[in-house]
Amino acid sequence: MNRSFGSEDIDMTAKTCEFLSVLLNEKPTEAFVEQLRKNGAEFRARHEVPNGKGPLDEGICQMFQYVEATKDKTVLEVSRELAVSWTRIFRGIAPGYSPLPPCEAFYVADGNQEVQLKIFLELTKEYSTSGLVVDAMCVHRPDYVGVEMAFVHSFLKQEAAFLKEKDFTKAQECRESCRRFAANHLENWFPLFCKEAEKYSDSGFYQGLLISLAGFVSMLARGEEDMSSTCVH
Numbered sequence: 477m478n479r480s481f482g483s484e485d486i487d488m489t490a491k492t493c494e495f496l497s498v499l500l501n502e503k504p505t506e507a508f509v510e511q512l513r514k515n516g517a518e519f520r521a522r523h524e525v526p527n528g529k530g531p532l533d534e535g536i537c538q539m540f541q542y543v544e545a546t547k548d549k550t551v552l553e554v555s556r557e558l559a560v561s562w563t564r565i566f567r568g569i570a571p572g573y574s575p576l577p578p579c580e581a582f583y584v585a586d587g588n589q590e591v592q593l594k595i596f597l598e599l600t601k602e603y604s605t606s607g608l609v610v611d612a613m614c615v616h617r618p619d620y621v622g623v624e625m626a627f628v629h630s631f632l633k634q635e636a637a638f639l640k641e642k643d644f645t646k647a648q649e650c651r652e653s654c655r656r657f658a659a660n661h662l663e664n665w666f667p668l669f670c671k672e673a674e675k676y677s678d679s680g681f682y683q684g685l686l687i688s689l690a691g692f693v694s695m696l697a698r699g700e701e702d703m704s705s706t707c708v709h
Contacts (some may be wrong), residue, residue, distance in 0.1 A: 575673045580595055
């Protein structure tokens, strides 16, 4: 990757990654809906550019269109509605009602238990040897998309910290590790999940999330981290 980014650019990308990770790892609550409503207008405005900047911005705008469209409902009603959709899309309730859970082994191993175990071991080793803390592993499988995204977020945070310290060598190492992980893992299977999940997504919010995630993963796998228009407060 030849381009160089400032710490502010990576900070913004890390915040976007953290926001998307939270949506994957945590079932919606009333407090979360209140936060979306509080910051929604400003955040959405950052992504409403002529003709869109790509799937990341397109998806985020669609998410906040849902927030705006449901403003007359109570926070409890919206949180329950989102919780049902989140469970259906990301927990793999039952064939015909939900897609397979968004876990790498389900989409790569094709039912082969030896390959599934290999994926588990490879990911667990990579998380461990990196020295980065992935809190989501406490409640989710190591190959769950939210855990893999949280791992990417850890790289981005570390890269931004190294850039602030002007340690460009270590920042570059983090950047390459992030790109490699996204390319070798997330990009290999997550688009397959998104295509399948579209059939079961009855919420504009999560339809937007799937679009944003697919765009975000693709950008990281290509080594594109400059998302300065994308900042979550």
